Amino acid sequence: MINRIGRYTLQLTNKPVIIGYGAVAGKKEAEGPLGKGFDKIFYDTLAGCDTWEQAESKFQQEAVEFALEKAGCKARDIDVALAGDLLNQCISSSYGLRDYNIPFLGQYGACSTMAQTLLVSSLLVEGGCASRALAVTSSHFCSAERQFRFPLEYGGQRTPTSQWTVTGAGAAIVSKNGAGAVIHHVTIGKITDLGITDINNMGAAMSPAAADTIKNFLNDTNTKPSDYDIIVTGDLGKVGSELLYEILEKDNINIRNNHKDCGLLIYDLEEQDAHAGGSGCGCSGSVLCSYILNNINSGNLKNILFIATGALMSPTSTEQGQSIPGIAHLLNIKWK
16 A cells, blocks of 8 residues: 655555665776675676677666576566666667566666666555566666767866766566565655756756755655665765755755765775766666665665655757756665
8 A cells, every 4th residue: 555645755555575686887886895795797898799888788687687586586577677777768778678578667767767766666566566576777887978978089078076977787676575675665756956057067966856855755754864774865976965965954954974875885986086976877776786785684774765866968958058957766765
């Protein structure tokens, strides 16, 4: 049963379970602090494929295979797959999952896609529309750079506020029963646009959306930040995280003590050239489906908020001078 709490939050009384998950990453990600937690590392950015786009699809396939294995499932046991990525027409997802013969719903939430696919999967399972649902996302530094900025051969300079698109993928299987991390609440975010136009400062564009969703969830559930072991945002990076603190503190909400950001967790900013941190769908996807869920299942984390953030722009909108709308979706995940 799904109960609405307050204006924006949904309570899932049957508590869908994440019974299996997988995370795949590239060489740069393997060299970061979380490298040992990924299920598989591709040191070749092409992953044995002819193009970066094909490689990204392979990343998704590998993440799905690990999720299925851990869940003890076959593809035929999955009722619906929800997947998305950053590329035009979500080709990494549609090409990556086309051979699985699973009913498919393509998703686009930019870098918030891991939260979006997982949120919709949990609602489908909670509502009885599926017994098991698969949530998948990915990104690839080279394919994203080609689409959104400049060809790598151009050698353009990156600004200090820019973030490094994570080469990685995450997949999670949500079930109506089983053992694993449990989804208790979800909050669907609103489009938030404060007029940011700098495509090299995604953190500034997304932080207002993250603040809005977190504030709405806390108000709806009558809880406070200290009630949660960690509050994990998707990929705000260094700049966006500081802005998030400032925005929330205007409403007397302080999350500094237990906030983590996937874009800051995945790279060592002192040792790796990632500027303001990581970004991309694969950022929150790979971190959630490794470090975060591993810590929940081991009992180190018992009650968390996961808020993946996305910038809902395109190369066309940027060239036309449009500002960058942000979105952030939230899941409250517990050990039981």
